[in-house]
Amino acid sequence: MDTYLDNAATSFPKPLAVPEVIYDYIVNNGATSGCGSYEKAILADGLVYQTRKKLAKLFNHHDPKTVVFTSSVTESLNLALQGILKPGDHVVTSSLEHNAVWRCLKTLERDRGINISVVPATATGETAVKDVAAAITPDTKMIVFTHASNVLGTIQPIGEIGALARKKDILFLVDAAQTAGVVPIDIQAQNIDLLAFTGHKSLLGPMGTGGLIVNCATDIHPLISGGTGGDSAYEYQPDYYPNHLEAGTMNVSGIIGLGAALDFLEAEGLDTIRHKEDNLMNYALEALRDVSGIELYGPQDSSKTVGVIAFNLQGHVPEEIAFYLDQKCQVMIRSGLHCAPSAHRLIGTVNRGTCRIGIGYFNEKTDIDTLINGLKSYLKENN
Ligand SMILES: Cc1ncc(COP(=O)(O)O)c(C=O)c1O
Incomplete structure (x- = not known):
């Protein structure tokens, strides 16, 4: 799926x-x-x-x-x-x-x-x-x-x-x-x-x-x-x-x-929507912190953000990670500069870009689990 x-x-x-x-x-x-x-x-x-x-x-x-x-x-x-x-x-x-x-x-x-x-x-x-x-x-x-x-x-x-x-x-x-x-x-x-x-x-x-x-x-x-x-x-x-x-x-x-x-x-209700996305965001942040070589950007605090998480894996190219996730795990995430180079200047990724996940109201915790498993298998095959 x-x-x-x-x-x-x-x-x-x-x-x-x-x-x-x-x-x-x-x-x-x-x-x-x-x-x-x-x-x-x-x-x-x-x-x-x-x-x-x-x-x-x-x-x-x-x-x-x-x-x-x-x-x-x-x-x-x-x-x-x-x-x-x-x-x-x-x-x-x-x-x-x-x-x-x-x-x-x-x-x-x-x-x-x-x-x-x-x-x-x-x-x-x-x-x-x-x-x-x-x-x-x-x-x-x-x-x-x-x-x-x-x-x-x-x-x-x-x-x-x-x-x-x-x-x-x-x-x-x-x-x-x-x-x-x-x-x-x-x-x-x-x-x-x-x-x-x-x-x-x-x-x-x-x-x-x-x-x-x-x-x-x-x-x-x-x-x-x-x-x-x-x-x-x-x-x-x-x-x-x-x-x-x-x-x-x-x-x-x-x-x-x-x-x-x-x-x-x-x-x-907007409250319900925000609450669900916040929970998923916290769940995702916690799980991502466990992935070896992860570089997480942004406040890492769901109360300060919308459901967007930019990250890199040390020594790996964002596009290759996103391509692997799609081809091998059917997980769709973004890679690159996301049409906002000035934000990348702040975090020093303007030449490299980042991976980005965007959480939505219809996502569930199992989607995050599938992403994390995909990242781990990518690392296993590419380290
Ligand atoms: C902050 C922000 N502004 C503008 C846009 C442009 O949106 P659209 O391409 O739908 O016009 C986007 C889309 O990613 C965005 O995230």
């Missing part, structure tokens, strides 16, 4: 209701949303709006209309960064960013003349809020922070950074790719102006879904222009939400699937 431990890349499996509602929509409805005045199209509109409402509720956001759908968190982050930052703007960011933020910032630095300050972090990925404060200048337009590192798992002090940003009147953009669906996020209490999320990781929805929640009045220039299904004689993108930032035929089936995943999350 396959053992899937790559949930930080994408969650698998999904709650069964997700493919079921997608199938039902494609087979029995199939209409676009936002464009039709016949019953099926109106039904599709309603289902899309329901998903906006569920997301607003999950993140404690006041207005479902400013929940903007995108194809991914990468698109959401690009939309916020490219849509807001202007020449001369200064941005403060973490030492742990995924390339979805980092490459976008570097491109804006090169092409638009923005300035970037990177806040230092410890080797376990912890950031001190005083260092964020110290990086702020009179030109700081935005603070953009990942909520949790996808390499080390370390959760960042989002609430404190949000309070600081609000006090200084600076926009606060959070990349919730690794936390949405497993760590509580409260847009109001944590003073988040812009929340970028993806549907296909811990939210347990399908790929091709994501969004940006806009909790500020700042104008965001659309990344794309096109049809919105209304006010079609107007020659520019409308200035009202969500149409201002959504153009073209939507991923209605994906959004409906995400809606079903959100129902599942609500029924299970």
Whole structure:
């Protein structure tokens, strides 16, 4: 039987209701949303709006209309960064960013003349809020922070950074790719102006879904222009939400699937989900510590992380370990830099990479046992 431990890349499996509602929509409805005045199209509109409402509720956001759908968190982050930052703007960011933020910032630095300050972090990925404060200048337009590192798992002090940003009147953009669906996020209490999320990781929805929640009045220039299904004689993108930032035929089936995943999350409860993943994380850490030659990265404390564990085996290449585990033991883990080289700079693995396991809600202790047995047999055959 396959053992899937790559949930930080994408969650698998999904709650069964997700493919079921997608199938039902494609087979029995199939209409676009936002464009039709016949019953099926109106039904599709309603289902899309329901998903906006569920997301607003999950993140404690006041207005479902400013929940903007995108194809991914990468698109959401690009939309916020490219849509807001202007020449001369200064941005403060973490030492742990995924390339979805980092490459976008570097491109804006090169092409638009923005300035970037990177806040230092410890080797376990912890950031001190005083260092964020110290990086702020009179030109700081935005603070953009990942909520949790996808390499080390370390959760960042989002609430404190949000309070600081609000006090200084600076926009606060959070990349919730690794936390949405497993760590509580409260847009109001944590003073988040812009929340970028993806549907296909811990939210347990399908790929091709994501969004940006806009909790500020700042104008965001659309990344794309096109049809919105209304006010079609107007020659520019409308200035009202969500149409201002959504153009073209939507991923209605994906959004409906995400809606079903959100129902599942609500029924299970975030506390239950987090508790289960925490237990598995502690179980995995304890078992991994027993593997000879193991180098573990990150805080090694489940209360400080999401369910991500990066590790190496002394003298061995991460890709070879991952390939062996897959081919010989049917265990799927990630290897490499995980699209976040800056986090690897912190732990000295930028040239080598790491193995990474990503624990999900559907994993069990037996999955960890299978991984550990696989690592031990790899060492037996390769030492
Ligand atoms: C922290 C973080 N940000 C952004 C992304 C990009 O996600 P996607 O490729 O789904 O847009 C990921 C995916 O691994 C991530 O972990």
